[in-house]
Structures are given as C-alpha cells and as structure tokens.
Amino acid sequence: MLAKFPKPNRFTKQKSRRPTTKQIIQRKNQANRIRGSGSIPIEINDVRIESNKLMQFWDQKKKILVILAHPDDPEFFCGATIAEWCRQGHEVAYCLLTRGDKGVNEHFKADADIKQVREKEQREAAAVLGVHDINYLENEDGYLVPSMALRKDVTRVIRQKKPQILVSCDPTNFYMHDDYINHPDHRAAGQVAIDAVFPAAGNPLFFTELITDEELYPHGVEEVWLSLPKEPNLVIDVTETWELKIQALLKHRSQIGIEEAFIERMKKRYTEDSTEENPRYSEQFKRIIFRR
Numbered sequence: 001m002l003a004k005f006p007k008p009n010r011f012t013k014q015k016s017r018r019p020t021t022k023q024i025i026q027r028k029n030q031a032n033r034i035r036g037s038g039s040i041p042i043e044i045n046d047v048r049i050e051s052n053k054l055m056q057f058w059d060q061k062k063k064i065l066v067i068l069a070h071p072d073d074p075e076f077f078c079g080a081t082i083a084e085w086c087r088q089g090h091e092v093a094y095c096l097l098t099r100g101d102k103g104v105n106e107h108f109k110a111d112a113d114i115k116q117v118r119e120k121e122q123r124e125a126a127a128v129l130g131v132h133d134i135n136y137l138e139n140e141d142g143y144l145v146p147s148m149a150l151r152k153d154v155t156r157v158i159r160q161k162k163p164q165i166l167v168s169c170d171p172t173n174f175y176m177h178d179d180y181i182n183h184p185d186h187r188a189a190g191q192v193a194i195d196a197v198f199p200a201a202g203n204p205l206f207f208t209e210l211i212t213d214e215e216l217y218p219h220g221v222e223e224v225w226l227s228l229p230k231e232p233n234l235v236i237d238v239t240e241t242w243e244l245k246i247q248a249l250l251k252h253r254s255q256i257g258i259e260e261a262f263i264e265r266m267k268k269r270y271t272e273d274s275t276e277e278n279p280r281y282s283e284q285f286k287r288i289i290f291r292r
Contacts, residue, residue, distance in 0.1 A: 057088070064092045065163035067154060067193040069144055069185035070100035071122035072252040077169055077227035079129055079245035080238030081283050086130025087241070090165075093133035094126060095157050097150070097189050098141040103255065117254055125251035129244060144185040146171075146192035152207050154196035159216040166221045168193035170286055173230040182228065190226060197221050198290075222290060229286035242266075242281040 064085060066074050074082060074094055085092055099115040119136075126134055137153050144150075158166070171190035176182050200206040202220035210216040225234075238245070246266050249256060256262040270279035 057085070058090075061088075062090045062165050063161065063163045064090055064165040064167060065095060065158065065161050066092065066167040067095045067097070067157070067189060068167075068169060069097050069183070069189035070103060070141065071096060071118040072100070072103075072125065072249070072255050073169070073186070073189075074131075075125050075129070075245060075248045075252065078167065078225075078283050078285070079248050080241040080281065081236055081285075082131065083129040083241040083244040083248070084236075084238065091133075092129075092131045093135065093161055093163070094122075094131060095135045095137065095154070095161075096122070097137045097144055097154075097192075098139045098185065099136055100141050102141040114254070118252075121252045121254060125248040128248040128251060142185060144188040146188050146195060150192050151196050151200060152210070154192050155200045155207055156210055156214070156216060158196055158201040158221065159210060159219045162219045164222040165225065166193065166197055166223070167225045167227065170226040170229045173228050176228065186228070194224060194226075197224055220290070222292075224288040224290075226286040226288070227283070229284055232284035232286055234285040234287045236283050236285070237280060238283050239280045 062085075066078075066082065068074055068077065073096070082092055100118045101115045103118075122134060126132065135157065137150075137157070139150065169186050169190040171187045171194070173182055174187070202218045204211060204218050211218075246263060249262070249266070250259060267279070268276070269281060270276065271282050274280035
C-alpha cells in the first residue's frame with residue numbers, strides 16, 4: 001500500500017533558510033581569505049554585522065582615494081568611516097572635482113572668494129578626520145559631466161596616487177529621500193570615477209599619452225566603495241566616530257546654516273533599531289571587490 005502524503009499547502013509556513021550571523025561571518029571570512037583581504041562588516045540577506053565588533057577592514061594598511069564632486073562631500077557622505085580608517089592607520093587622500101563655488105548656505109555671508117572659503121573649510125574639516133592630502137580638479141561647480149576629458153583627468157590621479165581602495169558615490173542614485181534629489185554633480189563624480197577605475201586606469205591601451213608623456217603606468221584598484229548607495233551591501237556601525245564626523249562638518253560653516261540646529265539634526269540620524277537615549281549611527285556603501 002502506498003503511503004499517502006498530504007498535499008502541500010501554500011499557506012503553510014516554511015522553515016526559513018536565512019543563514020545565521022555565525023554562518024555569514026564564517027562564509028565572509030572564508031571569501032576574504034581567498035581574496036586576500038581582511039574580515040570586514042557586511043550586510044547579507046538583511047543581516048547586519050556591526051563594524052565595531054569586526055573593525056579591522058583589511059590585514060594590511062591601505063592607500064584610499066576618495067573621489068567626489070565638492071568640498072564637504074567626503075564628510076557628509078562617509079566622514080565617520082574615513083575617520084575610522086585614519087584611526088586604523090590607513091592613508092586617505094581626497095580628489096575633489098570642483099571647488100564648490102556655487103554652494104553657499106543662505107545664512108552664510110562670505111567676505112572672501114567662495115572658492116578660497118570652501119578650500120579652507122575643507123582643509124580644516126579633513127584634518128579633524130585625519131586627512132591631509134587634498135587635491136582639486138578645476139571643474140566648474142554645477143556643470144560637472146562624466147566626459148572623456150574628465151575620465152582622463154581622473155585616470156591620471158588614480159595612476160599618480162595608486163590607491164588600493166577607491167571611494168566615490170553611487171551614480172545610479174537619483175533620489176536620496178522622498179524630499180531630496182541627488183545633486184547631478186554627485187552622480188557625475190561617481191560615474192566618471194568608476195569609468196576611470198574600469199577599464200581605463202589599469203589598461204595601458206587607454207590614454208596612452210599618460211604613459212608616453214607623463215610616465216604614468218596602469219594601476220589596478222582592488223576595491224570600490226560607493227557611498228549614498230541605491231542598493232547597499234555594506235552597513236557600517238560608525239557610532240564611535242559619529243562625533244568626529246559632526247565636528248568635521250562644523251568646519252564647513254558656509255554649508256551648515258545655524259550650528260545648533262545642524263548638530264541637533266545630525267544627532268537625530270540614529271539607526272532605526274536604536275533610540276535617542278542610546279543612539280547608534282551607521283554609514284552605507286556598495287562595495288565592489290575586483291577578482292585577481
């Protein structure tokens with residue numbers, strides 16, 4: 001006699017196959033050993049692993065190049081993470097594609113040239129985080145486009161600085177929130193940065209004059225970290241360095257408006273799973289690791 005099995009009920013609750021946090025850590029550590037990088041925090045299947053518990057991002061010190069559009073973008077987009085990298089001894093440099101000469105808060109009255117004001121603010125803000133290498137490409141604020149000429153300029157910087165890690169922003173993210181459109185310069189900066197990383201910076205057949213005229217040879221980036229990601233795969237707990245981020249942003253006096261109100265807004269950006277009494281803060285990225 002054949003055994004009778006009940007018909008499957010589509011309303012029957014199935015056992016979850018979601019991996020445990022321990023399994024995720026084991027899988028990620030195994031993948032990192034294969035890739036040669038250190039254990040880092042990740043977000044897989046909505047499970048967040050906190051960076052302060054696994055804070056060594058890489059086994060060795062890295063050269064990190066941050067390519068963004070304006071002064072203040074590094075601090076706003078990923079300042080707390082940059083502060084942590086500097087605390088760990090990684091070498092961080094900025095390449096800003098404009099000097100932000102069209103961005104002034106309505107409460108700020110500038111007596112000097114706005115470019116000079118913003119350059120001074122950026123220098124002071126970066127120093128709070130531990131960054132002292134700041135470079136500018138002289139593009140007009142508000143008119144940034146990912147042209148071939150700009151791609152060549154960014155490729156030049158990558159070959160000069162030779163970073164293992166490149167940080168920019170997600171060019172596919174048009175709408176940050178329901179009440180905010182991402183600045184076109186932000187998107188253009190992210191687009192030209194990733195286009196320079198691949199395929200141009202590491203390929204000798206791209207911009208050959210950089211080799212023949214400037215002796216800048218191909219350089220391959222190991223990882224790209226995109227801030228303001230549309231689809232993050234990395235969520236970092238930056239509670240320990242959030243205050244440093246705020247202190248750095250306060251140096252951008254032409255941008256923040258009324259200082260007390262700005263501090264209050266920043267302190268309210270705690271994660272949904274924390275409280276105002278016991279706040280925790282995070283920064284998100286899309287992390288891309290190139291196969292070698």
